[in-house]
Amino acid sequence: MNAADLRLPVDVPSTALFTDRYELTMLQGALRSGTAHRRSVFEVFTRRLPEGRRYGVVAGTGRVLDAVENFRFDSGVLDFLADRKTVDEATLDWLAGYRFRGDIWGYPEGEVYFPGSPVMRVEGTFAEAVLLETVILSILNHDSAVAAAASRMSVAAGERPLIEMGARRTHELAAVAAARAAFVGGFTSTSDLAAGFRYNIPTVGTSAHAFTLLHDSERDAFRAQVDSLGEGTTLLVDTYDVAEAVAMAVEIAGPGLGAVRIDSGDLLLLAHRVRRQLDELGARDTKIIVTSDLDEYAIASLAAAPVDAYGVGTQLVTGSGHPTCSMVYKLVARADEDGADAPLRPVAKKSMGGKASVGGRKWAARRLDAYGVAEAEVVGTGEVPAELVERQLLVPLVRGGETVAREPLSAARDRHAAARAALPMSATQLSRGEPVLPTEHP
Numbered sequence: 001m002n003a004a005d006l007r008l009p010v011d012v013p014s015t016a017l018f019t020d021r022y023e024l025t026m027l028q029g030a031l032r033s034g035t036a037h038r039r040s041v042f043e044v045f046t047r048r049l050p051e052g053r054r055y056g057v058v059a060g061t062g063r064v065l066d067a068v069e070n071f072r073f074d075s076g077v078l079d080f081l082a083d084r085k086t087v088d089e090a091t092l093d094w095l096a097g098y099r100f101r102g103d104i105w106g107y108p109e110g111e112v113y114f115p116g117s118p119v120m121r122v123e124g125t126f127a128e129a130v131l132l133e134t135v136i137l138s139i140l141n142h143d144s145a146v147a148a149a150a151s152r153m154s155v156a157a158g159e160r161p162l163i164e165m166g167a168r169r170t171h172e173l174a175a176v177a178a179a180r181a182a183f184v185g186g187f188t189s190t191s192d193l194a195a196g197f198r199y200n201i202p203t204v205g206t207s208a209h210a211f212t213l214l215h216d217s218e219r220d221a222f223r224a225q226v227d228s229l230g231e232g233t234t235l236l237v238d239t240y241d242v243a244e245a246v247a248m249a250v251e252i253a254g255p256g257l258g259a260v261r262i263d264s265g266d267l268l269l270l271a272h273r274v275r276r277q278l279d280e281l282g283a284r285d286t287k288i289i290v291t292s293d294l295d296e297y298a299i300a301s302l303a304a305a306p307v308d309a310y311g312v313g314t315q316l317v318t319g320s321g322h323p324t325c326s327m328v329y330k331l332v333a334r335a336d337e338d339g340a341d342a343p344l345r346p347v348a349k350k351s352m353g354g355k356a357s358v359g360g361r362k363w364a365a366r367r368l369d370a371y372g373v374a375e376a377e378v379v380g381t382g383e384v385p386a387e388l389v390e391r392q393l394l395v396p397l398v399r400g401g402e403t404v405a406r407e408p409l410s411a412a413r414d415r416h417a418a419a420r421a422a423l424p425m426s427a428t429q430l431s432r433g434e435p436v437l438p439t440e441h442p
Helices: 021-033 061-069 075-083 089-096 126-130 133-157 172-185 193-199 209-214 218-229 242-253 267-280 296-301 386-391 409-421
Strands: 038-046 103-106 120-125 162-164 234-236 259-262 287-290 309-312 327-338 344-346 362-368 374-381 395-399
Touching: 021 089, 021 126, 038 126, 038 133, 061 103, 061 133, 061 172, 061 395, 061 409, 075 089, 120 126, 120 133, 126 327, 133 162, 133 172, 133 296, 133 309, 133 327, 133 409, 162 172, 172 193, 172 409, 209 218, 209 234, 218 234, 218 242, 234 242, 242 259, 242 267, 259 267, 267 287, 362 386
Parallel strands: 162 309, 234 259, 259 287, 287 309
Antiparallel strands: 038 120, 038 327, 103 120, 103 395, 327 344, 362 374
């Protein structure tokens, strides 16, 4: 089920100003030169993965579709542009009727990608497609970075659930997007209520150290929480002395205590001690949740510890050291004249410093070996080789300005798990390395 099914208020205000000024000045220049209505193809791709990463994760596609639908220049926006003399009157008149009426193709959300993968392709007139550059990149770069970090953490956690807890470590709106991307990457719940409300992600949370410090004693705090939330609650046991707190927690809640949370100290050592103590007290089903500045490496180091779940904040919402994917939005083909049927010709930037692009409207497919394991990302132009037709990666997202690819967020989450599982086993190694698949250009 998605937010639309729940009739949640998911509409957002106009996204038209989530852009850079030069998008509008380019539009004005193209309208004056008579080139604005030439059929054009833009592609989103990255030239390289963040250092040491083996694969990327496409996330934010659903948010891109929302942003495109809400890219409207209403009277307030047009007044702002007019007051600042951002563009001329003719351009303002054109913007007043703006609607994206082209086509968008892309890797489905949750799919993995590699350097050169055309993760999104936007087709329309130059005028309507160029305006979407900044908002599309803003969403995909942020969400894909968080999803990639989440995926690595999910691999490290194995079957143990992961809780997204990063709302207090980033911008309040970015926190909602990060929780969504983390869910795509393998997290199971979030502490952020706005993310739960908007995207129907399960929410969790009980108490912080402040609740314990509020009360005259730790015993009073535990008693108040159990009386309020029941014996199945999670008690935070590291405010003072962990061993004393665990004993007190079981005494008050009984062996049906839901969980204890450890938020500081030597998590590996404490997890073993707490597990032994809980078992000795008869609370064998009480779970242990650990938090405290975790990343994928810290989670992997706890693989042998008796931990039942992890809560992750800062490192997740900042992409675990890589807060962007360095995706770009480049014009790769355009017509020489107006008209929907005007033939396209490839165009490409030639540049020093590794910033050249490859021209032409591209397809992408993933070739498998004899065992069904992915062995190469194949990206080309023109006709798709017969053996790769059934392995193509781009799917239609928008046709003629109408969204055609709405899906529950859980579908993207399941897709990512399947796509990651189809990669070579070395993809899940946390050690630094090259992309696990080469990108071939036949």
